[in-house]
Amino acid sequence: QQQVKQSPQSLIVQKGGISIINCAYENTAFDYFPWYQQFPGKGPALLIAIRPDVSEKKEGRFTISFNKSAKQFSLHIMDSQPGDSATYFCAASKTSQGAQKLVFGQGTRLTINP
């Protein structure tokens, strides 16, 4: 019940296209859903996050869509650029039990072809 399932494992998108990464969770007590971006040799960096009382959050070219009833959330990257090539992780946590205890998805390796 603590799992977060992420798909696809890898994704190739043309420059200017839309990249979509999906995550599903089981624990309905999760109330914090961040996305992290990781480049080789670096630690994960927070990209964008959402709470379950909101169905969508947009920051620049990055949008999280959240479907509470389906227990799914996704990351959309609009106008994808070669610099977006990285590994993306979705995560979830229960703030009442320590929001630092993030449960991560397995990651998606995104490649943007120029």
Next chain:
Amino acid sequence: KAGVTQTPRYLIKTRGQQVTLSCSPISGHRSVSWYQQTPGQGLQFLFEYFSETQRNKGNFPGRFSGRQFSNSRSEMNVSTLELGDSALYLCASSFGTGGYNSPLHFGNGTRLTVT
């Protein structure tokens, strides 16, 4: 503001040895969390410290331990190293309890190789 600093960046140890990893959080951050990252298991939570107290712990054996000092700096110790402990160990800090208003900021990790 300086980010989360982890030392050393790379370590090579032999099975059975012990190792200590160090983490300096962002200035003003009082919470430090540790994660293990491996290709097979992904990112897994080890433990979290706040004001020198362990507040949360993941599902790792007792060989994995940590502590936090009064200046919020933290160390992680792994005793009796096993080959499976080879991983990237990531430290993350946050201002408060984490979550939407005080997200985790990760360092670049310590790459531990056990031979």
